Amino acid sequence: MKRMDSQQKYDILTKIVEISSSASQINERLTQTAHYLCVKDLAPTIAFYLLQRRGRRLILRIAADSGGSLQLPAPPYSYKLPLPDDPLCKPLTTMLPNSLDPDILHADDLFRTLRPHGWSLPLADENQAYGTMVLLNPTPFAIDNDTILFLQIICRQITLALRSSILKNRAQQKVRRLKFLHQIGAQLNASKDVQSVFSQLPNSALTFFSHSASILHVFASDQSPAKSIDQGFSNAKQRELVLQVSRSQANRAKFSSHPLVIDKTSSLPLSTVYQHFFSQFCAHIILPLHSQNRMVGTLEFFLADKPQSRDLLPLEKEDLELLEILAVHMAATLERTQAQDQLSSANQASLLRTRQLTLSHQMKNALLTADTPKETIRLTLGALVSNEGFTCSPALYLKFQEDKNSWQALHYATAPDQAPTAPDNVKERNHLKTLTNHLLEASAQVPQEIIKVVAELKLPKLDTAPSRFQQAVAGKKPIIIPTDFVTVLHPKLKSLLPGQKSVVIPISSQDQLKGLILANADHINMQDLSYITLFTDAAALALDNTQLYQRLQNSLASLNNAQSRLAQSEKLMALGEMATSIAHEIKNPLVSIGGFARRLHKKIPDQSREKTYSQIITKEIERLEEIVNNVLSFSRPESKRFEPCDLNLLIKETIALFSRELKNQEINLKTQLTPEMRVIECDGNQLKQVLINLINNSIQAMSGTPTDDRQILVRTSCYCDLKEQNERALVEIEDNGNGIQKQFIHDIFNPFFTTKHEGTGLGLPICHRIILNHHGDIRIQNREGKGVKVSISLPFNHKIQPRPTI
Amino acid sequence: MDTQQYSILVVDDEENIRWLYKEELEEEGYSITAAASGEEALQMIPETKPDLVVMDIKMPGISGVDTLIKIKEMDKNIPVILCSAYGDYKQDFTTWASDAYVVKAASLDELKKAIREVLEKRYPEK
Numbered sequence: 010m011k012r013m014d015s016q017q018k019y020d021i022l023t024k025i026v027e028i029s030s031s032a033s034q035i036n037e038r039l040t041q042t043a044h045y046l047c048v049k050d051l052a053p054t055i056a057f058y059l060l061q062r063r064g065r066r067l068i069l070r071i072a073a074d075s076g077g078s079l080q081l082p083a084p085p086y087s088y089k090l091p092l093p094d095d096p097l098c099k100p101l102t103t104m105l106p107n108s109l110d111p112d113i114l115h116a117d118d119l120f121r122t123l124r125p126h127g128w129s130l131p132l133a134d135e136n137q138a139y140g141t142m143v144l145l146n147p148t149p150f151a152i153d154n155d156t157i158l159f160l161q162i163i164c165r166q167i168t169l170a171l172r173s174s175i176l177k178n179r180a181q182q183k184v185r186r187l188k189f190l191h192q193i194g195a196q197l198n199a200s201k202d203v204q205s206v207f208s209q210l211p212n213s214a215l216t217f218f219s220h221s222a223s224i225l226h227v228f229a230s231d232q233s234p235a236k237s238i239d240q241g242f243s244n245a246k247q248r249e250l251v252l253q254v255s256r257s258q259a260n261r262a263k264f265s266s267h268p269l270v271i272d273k274t275s276s277l278p279l280s281t282v283y284q285h286f287f288s289q290f291c292a293h294i295i296l297p298l299h300s301q302n303r304m305v306g307t308l309e310f311f312l313a314d315k316p317q318s319r320d321l322l323p324l325e326k327e328d329l330e331l332l333e334i335l336a337v338h339m340a341a342t343l344e345r346t347q348a349q350d351q352l353s354s355a356n357q358a359s360l361l362r363t364r365q366l367t368l369s370h371q372m373k374n375a376l377l378t379a380d381t382p383k384e385t386i387r388l389t390l391g392a393l394v395s396n397e398g399f400t401c402s403p404a405l406y407l408k409f410q411e412d413k414n415s416w417q418a419l420h421y422a423t424a425p426d427q428a429p430t431a432p433d434n435v436k437e438r439n440h441l442k443t444l445t446n447h448l449l450e451a452s453a454q455v456p457q458e459i460i461k462v463v464a465e466l467k468l469p470k471l472d473t474a475p476s477r478f479q480q481a482v483a484g485k486k487p488i489i490i491p492t493d494f495v496t497v498l499h500p501k502l503k504s505l506l507p508g509q510k511s512v513v514i515p516i517s518s519q520d521q522l523k524g525l526i527l528a529n530a531d532h533i534n535m536q537d538l539s540y541i542t543l544f545t546d547a548a549a550l551a552l553d554n555t556q557l558y559q560r561l562q563n564s565l566a567s568l569n570n571a572q573s574r575l576a577q578s579e580k581l582m583a584l585g586e587m588a589t590s591i592a593h594e595i596k597n598p599l600v601s602i603g604g605f606a607r608r609l610h611k612k613i614p615d616q617s618r619e620k621t622y623s624q625i626i627t628k629e630i631e632r633l634e635e636i637v638n639n640v641l642s643f644s645r646p647e648s649k650r651f652e653p654c655d656l657n658l659l660i661k662e663t664i665a666l667f668s669r670e671l672k673n674q675e676i677n678l679k680t681q682l683t684p685e686m687r688v689i690e691c692d693g694n695q696l697k698q699v700l701i702n703l704i705n706n707s708i709q710a711m712s713g714t715p716t717d718d719r720q721i722l723v724r725t726s727c728y729c730d731l732k733e734q735n736e737r738a739l740v741e742i743e744d745n746g747n748g749i750q751k752q753f754i755h756d757i758f759n760p761f762f763t764t765k766h767e768g769t770g771l772g773l774p775i776c777h778r779i780i781l782n783h784h785g786d787i788r789i790q791n792r793e794g795k796g797v798k799v800s801i802s803l804p805f806n807h808k809i810q811p812r813p814t815i
Numbered sequence: 816m817d818t819q820q821y822s823i824l825v826v827d828d829e830e831n832i833r834w835l836y837k838e839e840l841e842e843e844g845y846s847i848t849a850a851a852s853g854e855e856a857l858q859m860i861p862e863t864k865p866d867l868v869v870m871d872i873k874m875p876g877i878s879g880v881d882t883l884i885k886i887k888e889m890d891k892n893i894p895v896i897l898c899s900a901y902g903d904y905k906q907d908f909t910t911w912a913s914d915a916y917v918v919k920a921a922s923l924d925e926l927k928k929a930i931r932e933v934l935e936k937r938y939p940e941k
Binding site: 592593596597598599600601602603604605606607627630631634637638641666670694698701 | 832835900922
């Protein structure tokens with residue numbers, strides 16, 4: 010180094026002061042300074058090494074060379090010197106110039122081969138070190154004390170410039186931070202939703218620290234992560250890695266109230282995941298979001314390990330403070346928006362519930378207007394598919410046919426286009442009508458070809474259906490299942506149910522499955538389903554009611570029919586009775602007229618005109634008689650009525666008729682009449698005739714029996730007939746007469762069959778007929794030994810209509 | 816058969832019919848008494864002791880059928896012919912106790928035939 014006189018030193022110093030205090034960028038000033046000092050031949054090469062922001066390394070920032078033999082690359086340089094071992098850095102600790110030797114220069118230093126010798130001078134003031142100015146030379150060189158002093162003055166000047174530049178930078182940065190904070194705060198305040206603020210963070214926060222990705226975890230009230238939003242990951246693998254890291258640190262962040270910075274130098278024990286993480290990132294910043302002593306979430310930043318940011322340490326204290334303020338803001342906003350969300354969702358839910366309740370009430374009212382099952386089903390489907398209803402369009406109703414054990418499609422509905430107008434309180438009734446019509450429209454809008462498909466659609470038993478389908482049917486509760494589970498039952502269902510999800514609604518009443526509704530469920534959720542259940546329960550009830558109503562109407566109609574037929578036949582009967590009595594009244598005069606006409610006719614001489622006249626009268630009367638006879642031939646004067654009657658008394662009265670005859674014939678007639686005998690409904694005269702006939706027969710059968718042993722026993726008893734399931738009276742008449750000859754026993758009830766000389770053969774047939782008329786039974790059998798036993802059984806209660814007059 | 820041996824009681828509420836029967840049957844030779852009701856007949860029978868009773872069924876008071884039962888209770892041996900406008904009684908058990916049943920007609924041929932048959936059956940010895 011050549012020696013300089015005072016003037017030269019003064020000029021150089023003046024120039025350096027001028028450069029240092031110029032307004033240009035600090036790098037520019039340093040470059041100018043370096044070049045100027047080279048030109049002034051202070052050293053062939055001059056370089057400035059500056060401390061990194063966090064003061065951990067020295068980085069070559071500026072280099073100038075006058076010789077031209079050294080080809081310097083353009084800045085920025087990547088040469089870093091580790092502290093504090095490097096001799097270049099020694100002045101920073103000693104605050105004194107330090108001579109450099111080639112063998113102690115840093116191994117990969119730019120100047121190692123061409124400029125191995127030189128001096129390093131500290132750039133520092135009382136408070137802070139900024140770096141070193143290094144003079145380099147190919148050969149060893151010495152500097153006298155004067156020059157060193159001069160160089161130190163220059164260094165002080167440069168230090169001043171550096172310091173003012175850094176202070177200015179810091180001030181600017183602070184302003185920027187404040188602006189950022191303000192901006193974020195305003196955004197957060199204005200925002201209803203943390204997510205949108207989070208998504209804007211990269212645009213604003215990136216200006217401070219070069220984070221490449223971030224995650225926002227929102228915690229639920231129990232402090233478990235409820236929601237995570239992330240952004241900035243270059244690929245899914247990276248994202249997965251970061252999420253893993255984030256999860257592993259979540260608990261640690263929960264208990265910390267301050268930002269947590271984890272980087273390669275962290276003293277924290279790092280997991281293998283983290284070690285992998287640090288191959289892609291240089292730092293992980295976790296901001297716990299606290300609000301009112303509650304963790305509401307964490308905001309995490311991931312700083313990429315980019316080459317261009319190597320000269321900057323990731324964060325400074327102010328940055329962390331800033332992030333802390335940001336975290337407080339975020340937390341408050343999160344809390345606020347969560348509260349707002351809860352409030353609005355509660356509000357929405359209650360609105361929805363009110364709407365659904367109103368709707369299902371209206372729908373139920375509409376259902377009440379239906380009076381046929383068909384209309385009920387149409388209304389139900391209409392309510393299900395309607396956009397104002399449950400938005401399950403389209404919907405299909407299938408009816409279970411018990412006799413065929415299959416399901417028949419009955420109705421299909423799609424949502425109508427237009428909604429009915431809002432209800433007006435005054436016109437509530439009209440609205441109900443409008444609503445009903447609107448709901449009915451749903452079925453009316455179905456195209457003809459689909460109606461045809463529905464009419465032909467028949468599902469077999471559900472045994473083969475997917476289990477979830479069967480589950481719905483068995484549980485009698487609506488269930489939402491994928492449509493595929495339904496369409497599997499029939500290929501045609503695919504065209505009828507186009508949605509992804511379907512709801513299966515069993516319609517049952519009194520625990521009996523009546524039908525099934527299949528409807529689209531793409532637009533409903535589980536809560537809707539509970540309203541649908543409420544509604545369809547009501548629909549099932551309405552369906553039941555209309556079915557009952559219809560059955561009632563049917564039976565009423567048939568009752569009316571029967572009644573009118575009865576009235577008709579009563580009319581006919583009355584007419585017949587009248588005709589009979591008129592005919593009878595005519596008959597008697599007719600007999601007199603005819604009788605005397607005949608007498609006249611007999612007295613009138615033949616061949617006279619009068620004979621002809623009387624002949625005509627007689628013939629005409631015969632004609633009239635025939636007409637009247639036709640009316641009367643199947644009629645009798647009065648219809649016998651069945652009356653309560655004491656059978657024992659009847660028997661006693663009948664036997665009394667025979668007292669003389671019995672005595673004459675020396676017959677001993679005994680009776681065993683039960684005191685338990687009840688009143689019997691019968692025609693007393695007819696029964697009396699039966700008894701007379703039978704006793705008469707017994708008396709006649711005694712002719713061959715010795716007079717000292719002629720016995721007849723009449724016995725009554727009551728018994729319960731298990732076959733006919735009624736209580737009956739039994740009358741038995743036993744005699745010890747001749748009995749019935751074996752060959753005749755099958756003929757005794759045939760009319761006109763008789764073994765007696767004087768008999769007509771009608772006695773027993775008439776008895777048979779009377780007993781049958783009383784719904785009773787008569788048996789005649791030969792007794793063992795001698796005689797006959799006749800048994801008559803009669804029911805106590807029977808509804809016998811008296812024979813009609815015609 | 817000697818009809819003049821027999822007395823017949825005619826019971827009918829219609830006077831013209833009673834007269835018609837009386838004239839016609841007297842012409843046949845029978846001696847005829849007549850009663851206008853069942854009650855009257857029941858009073859007359861013990862006194863007149865007719866050989867045969869010809870009786871209408873539908874009459875005011877006791878009906879012919881009930882009168883028949885009472886006559887039979889009184890004397891089982893008096894034959895009774897029931898005579899009515901109704902055709903349904905012909906094969907009916909309600910008239911079983913009667914000895915014959917004849918549907919009333921302007922021509923009395925049926926009745927006369929029945930009377931003859933019943934009398935011949937009842938009094939074969941005469």
